[in-house]
Amino acid sequence: MTTFTERPSANVDVANIARIYDYYLGGLYNFEVDRQKAERIRSVLPSVELLARANRDWLRRSVRFLLAQGIDQFVDLASGLPTMNNTHEVAHARNPRARVVYVDCEPSAVLHGEDILADEPLVAMIEADGREPEQVWSHPRVRELIDLSRPVGLIMGGLLVFVDDKDDPAALLAAYRDACAPGSYLSVSHLSDDQADAETRTQVxxxxxxxxxxxxxxxYVRDREAIAAWFEGMELVEPGLTLMADWRPDPGLDVDAQTPSRVLGYGATARVR
Ligand SMILES: C[S@@+](CC[C@H](N)C(=O)[O-])C[C@H]1O[C@@H](n2cnc3c(N)ncnc32)[C@H](O)[C@@H]1O
Structure with a gap:
């Protein structure tokens, strides 16, 4: 593994979400400032680490499903760091020739990602705002690695939780869909608390x-109905929009599905017609 060095331009004085998330996943790419913030968040939602792990499990299962459909190029929006069973690691275990572009808006996360991926010619990490599809599609590394005339797997693990209703998440999803060739897939996960008990809701x-x-x-925490509305007119693959833990579960590999965090997120995959 690439040694985790402090690059001069990576901001290590301020906590960032990608490194906090890496900490919850048991990764090494985090600093004291991130761990302190992570523990503060854990003190209000004790199951936050399990939630992160359940989301990463959902992502792993989604990527494997897309690989089984023949997808060999992926764009992962709001990816966090390219570690801990993230998209290229899962994809390359099945298809070493798969191409993957990670997209994150945090410059520090992207700098760390570039270090981590330095020896991966088919994988890139770019800085772009996932709310701006044109920023993503026009990026030179995306143009170099991703052929939009062929099916692509677009992963949105947690992106839309950062998108305000006034910025129209449904229109954003549709814009990404419209840019993808028929036979592409959009995999979306989203934080939710509509099935949680009152105490867990307060914690969220x-x-x-x-x-x-x-x-x-x-x-932006949303209920199932709000998330389902974004997929209207799209073809959801089985089992549709479900709790992340119930989306094609893999009991041997998933975190314990009985934890309180199992109801805190939905996942779905839509096929582009
Ligand atoms: C929870 S983490 C990564 C989750 C990961 N996708 C997964 O499913 O396991 C969320 C990441 O989204 C990034 N992010 C937040 N808003 C974004 C935006 N508008 N565009 C791109 N990335 C964004 C954050 O910087 C952070 O690294």
Whole structure:
């Protein structure tokens, strides 16, 4: 593994979500400042680490499903760091020739990602705002690695939780769909608390506050109905929009599905016609 060095331009004085997430996943790409913020968030939502792991498990299963459909090129929006069973690691275990572009808006996360991927010619990490599809599609590394005339797997693991209703998540999803060739797939996961008990809901609300205070990003927690509406007119693959833990579960590999966090997120995959 590439040694985790402090690149001069990577901001290691301020916590960032990608490194906090890496910490929850048991990774090495985080600093004291990230761990302190991560623990503060955990103090309000004790199951946050299991939630991160359940989301990464969902992503792993989604990528494997797309590989089984013949997808060999992936764009992973709001990816976080390219470690801990992230998209290229899962893809290359099945198809070493698969191409993957990770997209994140945090410059520090992208700098770390570039280091981590230095020896991976078929994988890139770019800095772009996932709310701006043109920024993504026009990026030179995307143009070099991804052929939009062929089916692509577009992964949105947690992107839309950062998108305000006034920025129209449904229109954003549709814009990505329209840019992809028929036979492409969009895999989406989203934080939710509509099946949680009252105590866990309060914890989720406090976690959102802690995220805002800690890293300056607002999380939009939504119910199943709101998320389902974004997919209207799209063809969802079986089993449709479900709790992440129920989307093609893999009991031997998934985190314990009985944890309180199992109801805190939905996942779905749509096929582009
Ligand atoms: C929870 S982490 C990574 C989750 C990962 N996709 C997964 O499913 O396991 C969320 C990441 O989204 C990034 N992010 C937040 N808003 C974004 C935006 N508008 N565009 C791109 N990345 C964004 C953050 O910087 C962070 O690294």
């Amino acid at each position: 609300a406090r976690m959102s506050d802690a995220y805002l205070a800690g890293v300056g990003q607002r999380l």
